[in-house]
Amino acid sequence: MSEDSRLEQWVKASISTAKFDAFMMPNIQSLGRLDVNLILEDRRLIKNFDKNRNDLEANVALTDHVTTSYLWVLGAYEAVRTMTQRTNENKELVSESMRQEFVRVKKAFNRVRVPLAKMEPAGAHKATDSHIAYPGFNFESGVAWRVSEDTIITRRDLSDQLLDLLEQQRSEQIRRSNDT
Template sequence: MNDWKAEWETLQGQASQIERLIAERAHNIFEKSGRHHGNSLEHWLQAEKEVLNFLLSVVHSQLFEQQSKWVRISHKLANLFPRNAPEQMGCVMTIQKLARFELEIVKKDTAFWINRLRQIPEQPLELDDILTHSYLWVLGAYEILRTLAAATGHPRLIQAKRMFARIRMPLAKLKASEKYSEKDFNFPYPITKGPCIGWAVNERDTVLRDALSSEFLKALDEFCESLGMAAEIRGDRQES
């Protein structure tokens, strides 16, 4: 029988806020199960099921909130373009497609994490598929930031673009980004941390995909707010 209580307590020390919430709930469930029912396999399996259901409910709530942010951002950006212009429709559609792509990645991340905790053998190429999807997501999100940063020169977009470039450059071109060329690997090592995929960019630093997602949304939101809802993006700047 797996010692789930120990598994969750191990996670607690390195988890994010959302993971700590899950770990605390799991700890309480198994404590209660042990006090009232002993350590019988039947009751431990029931406690395990309760923990997993709670975990999934938290993840689904988190996903709904994240998807809502993406939709709001896409509509904010739409107001920065001339009404009914092709760029307006293209911007909204591209960002919402990227949001749906992220939804699928998070579902795969979560399923992979749960199976690991339950010590279910990894399926062939399961992790490779998650890494491939995460890689493609990074490329797509980077292009949005690069295009908007080139069109506006806005410092917040440039800042976010550079954060993405630290991952995008070695993933796509097999060399560290220029800013970090002296300390980063020419190719980042994939890692998993809780229910999230990320990359070790050097011996000390890691970048998680969900951190990139948060930076993407924050940068676009701050960009929209700084220009005002009636502002329009001008296309007369040269791409960098």
């Protein structure tokens, strides 16, 4: 998928978020633009990894990229958390199955967000997860965090889940408006 088409997906999907809050739409569009930029940087880093392995400037750039990815996760989590909260407060906003999708995606984000932000394992994973989300790099998807011995979560997977959620929400919203 091209960067332009992914950004277009984010913009289209963001339209359905205005029902949660008037300022949600531009926030989601900004997260989408940042997502596209992070994907491009992931690709560049993957392509040049061997060449830049011992280059100080490249390592600083990688550290900055991991930090920006971390901040993207925190910001995207807050958007998901807010939308999930609104679906719980107003059952008319979305269908029950859609509300459950919001909860599922929030939990996916939360598993990495809690150790990133609070330096403790997410509540549902206290018995298995580390108190630190150890940063790493997946050579297919880019920046990732190890949250347990056998679980690695990539930023790209989280962004794909959020984008898919918003596209589902948009489709449901269109269906609901056509039914009325």
